[in-house]
Amino acid sequence: MANQFKEYLQKYGIKPSTIRIKILDYFYHHRTHPTAEEIYQALLAELPTLSRASIYNTLDLFLSRGLLKTLPTEDRETHYDMNLDFHGHFECEKCGKIYDFSPPAFEHSPQELQGFVIHSKEMYYRGICAPCLHKKP
Amino acid sequence: MANQFKEYLQKYGIKPSTIRIKILDYFYHHRTHPTAEEIYQALLAELPTLSRASIYNTLDLFLSRGLLKTLPTEDRETHYDMNLDFHGHFECEKCGKIYDFSPPAFEHSPQELQGFVIHSKEMYYRGICAPCLHKKP
């Protein structure tokens, strides 16, 4: 398993290290959209001397290499998402939960971006999720 | 002109006020993706006693009513965008410029969101823009 992560990192031109593999592992097993603090708290058990700075360093590195992206949440803290296959996000304005969804197929790509190189795509919807719609107020 | 903004605010259930109209006016005339500070600096000339807190208050109000949304920039500061008609954003990873584009048409909407109410959609692309691609390094 750890070997897969190593290869994955190398594919993005990143030298493997303990923290880098652990963070990758975190995303792989949680499939959520965590904040830096959530990752920090989760890894603290295994890496007692871990510092937040190292989390931020690693997240920034991953961002710059396109391994992660940030979500346009209205939270104070930044939420990160792993850039695996292209998928969309729906944020419920009532309960705050973020849902993933598979993206609708496009009929064609935008003309304004002719000649642009696209590294990542993000779709972010906001609204009210079905569970919240059916809750009594 | 100011009357249009009043009506627009009321449509969103917001009582018009000087600052609210000015900020709306700013977005209407600039069509950019400004930070709170940029708006503050721009309005300071006309409203000398303006405070940043009022800018943040108003932006938060607009966000909560769906008049504005935030963009998933990697900047330290939050970038805001007016939620007019649905359009996408492309952020150049080299020069940082944010381009608008008209969204590609969808073949159908995602099944995972059946029964959800969608208030806003955001498409955010990242990559390298054509001008940067043609620049000499």
Added chain:
DNA sequence: CTAAATGCAAACGGTTTGCAATGCT
């Protein structure tokens, strides 16, 4: 041995907050 990665603690700065002042009806 050397360079990169990690940790620590302090500083930073965008944003938030509490409350006073002002404006509006």
Added chain:
DNA sequence: AGCATTGCAAACCGTTTGCATTTAG
């Protein structure tokens, strides 16, 4: 007057920074 809006200044807290320490090859 009474309530909402705005302004001010201080606090907050997520993030960044500089540098010391550790780790890996």
